[in-house]
Amino acid sequence: GNSVTQMEGPVTLSEEAFLTINCTYTATGYPSLFWYVQYPGEGLQLLLKATKADDKGSNKGFEATYRKETTSFHLEKGSVQVSDSAVYFCALIPSGSARQLTFGSGTQLTVLP
């Protein structure tokens, strides 16, 4: 079946540090890949996405590249801010007619001033 494995948290960084949150997936074919973010007290928001191999999704300074050869979609940001503190979820939708998201377990990020 389909699955997503995320780097376990929590992750604590100082402001302006470099962020990487690892994500690998198991799925047949070419799934669509997503990063969602959940800020404290808020609902899930789409952060970025990539729908085919070698695509790079980017938003708000975050980036992730769809790597088919390593089945990975690692999230990176060059300089984190306190406002980036949130829970980050990697997710996929399988190729074909399926529409449901399969999520990883989430990574809690805390950025300290």
Added chain:
Amino acid sequence: GAGVSQTPSNKVTEKGKYVELRCDPISGHTALYWYRQSLGQGPEFLIYFQGTGAADDSGLPNDRFFAVRPEGSVSTLKIQRTERGDSAMYLCASSTSQEREQFFGPGTRLTVL
């Protein structure tokens, strides 16, 4: 425009009772999804509607769970004979029929005492 709304935001009930959770999707979105998120975990798929019909209900855990979308807009998730293990955040999302990006509501936190 208005996003996905869910009511109530919080629901506390007693074991054995019946509950209904409501989701109002983004206007014009034909696809609607229900997920369940336990504390510290990623959301897990329950059911997906395309229009009025359930296109995929493979995530419903047992026959105590049922969902409807009679007019292709608002959906209600119904849980009979609630158990303490049903306590979780219930999330609703919607999308257009063409796009895979799903927009999430703020969720209903269900607590079964």
